Structures are given as C-alpha cells and as structure tokens.
Amino acid sequence: MSFLTDTYELTNGVKIPKVGFGTWQIPGGQPTYDAVSLALKAGYRHIDTAKAYRNEKSVGEAILDSDVDRENVFVTSKLPAATKTYDGAIADFQSTMAALNLSYLDLYLIHAPWPWNERGANYDEANVEVWKAMQDIYASGNVRAIGVSNFNVHDLQNIIKTADVQPMVDQIRYFVGYTEPQITKFAQDNSMLVEAYSPLATGGILENPDIKRIADNYKVSVAQLAIKFVLQNGVLPLPKATHQAHIENNTQLDFEISAADMQTLNQLSETDMA
Template identity: 85%
Template sequence: MSILTDTYTLNNGLAIPKVGFGTWQIPGGQQTYDAVSSALKAGYRHIDTAKAYRNEHSVGEAILDSSVDRENVFVTSKLPAETKTYDGAIADFRSTMKALDLSYLDLYLIHAPWPWGDRGSNHDEENVEVWKAMQDIYASGQVKAIGVSNFNVHDLQNIIDHADVKPMVDQIRYFVGYTEPQITKFAQDNGLLVEAYSPLATGAILENEDIKRIAARYNVSVAQLAIKFVLQNGVLPLPKATHETHIKNNTKLDFEINDHDMQVLNQLTETDMG
C-alpha cells in the first residue's frame, strides 16, 4: 500500500501523494460520499474534485467524517473553466471552500484555458488575470499549491511569461496510447508535475487486446497495468471508481513493468477505440 503514501515533490517543496482518487462523473450525494469514504479506507490519501463536478460538498463531508486526519489527506479542487475574471475567481474559490467545508485546500487548479462550450478559443489575457487571483489565493495561505488543467504548451507558456508564482501542476487527459508528449515534456522541463485524469480512458482501454496481453503477463488487471504505466512515466494518475472492489484493486500496484513493455505501451495509439 506504500505507493498510495509515496509522494512526488512539487516545485514549491510540497509533497503530493503519487496516486490520487478522481471524482469526475460521480454524482454528488451518497454515491460520491460512499466512493470517497471507500477510497480513504482503501488507503488513498489524495482526493481530486472540482466545482464543475457538483460533488464538492459530498467530498468534503466524506473527508471530515473519515477516521483519517484532515492534514493527512491531500485535497484538490478546480476553478470553473468559464470563470475568466479576477473577481469571479475569488468568488468561485470562496464558494468551493464553503461547499467543501474545509479550512484549506492542498491544490487549486484552473480547470481549463477556455470555457467548455468554446473549447480551443484564445483567452490569454483573461488567463493571466485569473492567474493573478490564483497567486493571491496562494499568498493568503488558504491553498498550499496552485496549478492548471487542460493547458497546452501555448497556454502554459502564457502563464509562465506573466507569473510571479509558476504553476506547480498541469492536470491533463493522459492514458496508454494518449500521453500528450509535447505538453508532458514542456511541463516537466519547466518544473510542473503532470497529473493524468482518465488514466483508464474512462474505461475504454479495458477492452484493448494489446494491453490485455501485456497485463496477463504480469498477472494484473488492465486497470492496474494502466495506472502503473502512468506512474512509471513520472506522471500522477487519478483513477476513478465507484465500486469498492475496483477502488481496492486499483491500489494493488506492487509490480514493475519492464523496459520493453513500457516501450511498447508508450508507442500504442488509439487505445480508447477498443
């Protein structure tokens, strides 16, 4: 279980557990509460949510009700992608803290460089303004680290060029066959930790025959292999599950993928096509 408490170190010196528990697409209420409670019982010490997921209240409740001390749980939330003003960012952060009912956050991210309804549009100036709000939130001590999500090389460079405090994390869609090599390299070269949401391609890669064959050689599930692959690339996976069995199985990562198989996995493409 040590992999769940092993840590990466962010560029401000903060330790972050190497495996996180994702809550995207888990409805707020009992389902989120039960999933996060099960994750904490299974040994996860890193929980990821977002205002857009509409489950922050249930995430916070599960953390506060668990037997694990708050300071031993690394909690991430995200500023809505649509929020592109300083005042809007401050207001949304306050509402996130109220929903979670926690006294501080470990990591706060800008959810995307563009509103979801206008994917790919340019918001360079607004993102610089929002980053000023993120820096002020960080300076207040209510958040231990700040970063971004879904930012490509251009978006990252824009923030870095104007930042007093460099982002510490870029959380991107990342899984076997879809590893965003340019973004990953640029982020890592600039001292950002890359986090992988959807490390199982929202379940799609579980039926991939190439990955199934490699997983069978290690006597592990496709999910376990996919999560370990992310870790061995120096990236932080955020697997999501709602069933207790899957939550537990996703923590069994005490094996090593050999160099040859890592090379094969790194060269795969379109793995989410089944």
C-alpha cells in the same frame, strides 16, 4: 500499498501523494460520499474534485467524517473553466471552500484555458488575469499549491511569461495510447508535475488486446497495468471508481513493468486502440 502514501514534491516543497482518487462523473450526495469514504478506507490519501463536478460538499463531508486526519489527506479542487475574471475566480474559490467546509485546500487548479462550450478559443489575456487571482489565493495561505488543467504548451507559456508564481501542476487527459508528449515534456521541463485524469480512458482501454496481453503477463488487471504505466512515466494518475472491489483493485500496484513493455505501451496511439 506504500505508493498511495509515496509522494512527488512540488516546486514549493509541498509533497503530493503519487496516486489520487478522481471523482469526475460521480454524482454529488451519497454516491460521492460513499466512493470517497471507501477510497480513504482503501488507503488513498489524495482526493481530486472540482466545482464543476457538483460534488465538493460530499467530498468534504466524507473526508471530515473519516478516521483519517484532515492533514493526512491531500485535497484538490478546480476553478470552473468558464470563470475568466479576477473577481469571479476569487468568488468561486470562496464558494468551493464553503462547499468543502475545510479550513484550507492543498491544490487549486484552473480547470481549463477556455470555457467548455468554447473549446480551443483564445483566452490568453483572461487567463493571465485569472492567474493573478490564483497567485493571490495562494499568497493568502488558504491553498498550499496552485496549477492548471487542460493547458497546452501555448497556454502554459502564456501564463509563465508574466507569472510571479509558476504553475506547479498541469492536470491533463493522459492514458496508454494518449500521453500528450509535447505538453508532458514542456510541463516537466518547467518543473511542473503532470497529473493524469482518465488514466483508464474512462474504461476505453480495458478491452484492448495488446494491453490485455501485457497485463496477463504480470497477472494483473488492465486497470492496474494502466495506472502503473502512468506512474512509471513519472506522472500522477487519478483513477476513478465507485465500487469497492474496483477501488481496492486499483490500489494493488506492487509490480514493475519491464522497460520493453513500457516502450511498447508508450508507442501505442489512439488509432491502435480501435
């Protein structure tokens, strides 16, 4: 399970474990506490949350109560998508830190370039202002790295052209059949690490016959194949699970997908997944 502690290196030298544990859609309280606790016991050393998930408090409690030292757990949280002012960003970051009850955060991301109820709207000027807040948060030393989530090429270009500190990460929806090649290439060409949320397509690819056939060839589950696929593309997967068996199953990645099978998987599109 060394891949759980193997790392990518961000542009500022910070090392980030190659696989993270996602907590999106896990309710705050006992469900999140138990899931994160199980993930840490299973060997995960990278936990991803967000203020919008309403489970930061439970994530922090699970980390602090675990047998794993805080400095050995990479923790990510996110600024709410609707927060588009400098002062709002500072205030939300402070409330995130209070909820997590941690002395520092490893990675802080802007959750989206637009409020969720205005998906696709243009917030270019506001995002530049918010990025200034992100840079000041980074300069404070309370965060080891900063980045964005759900930003497309235009959104990334908008920030890059005025940034003193470039985004180090772009976390996007990414899975077999949906790999956002333009965003991924632009981010990687600009030294950003791409992270994949929903690497299992929130379960949507688990019954795909083409993927099942390839998984069967390696005697692995579709979930294991899907996570390994993301890794072999140089992208950081953030699988989510709540049951111990699934959490542990998702850590069993000691196999290699052949170049031919990677090509097949990379050529799948969402229309093939129906």
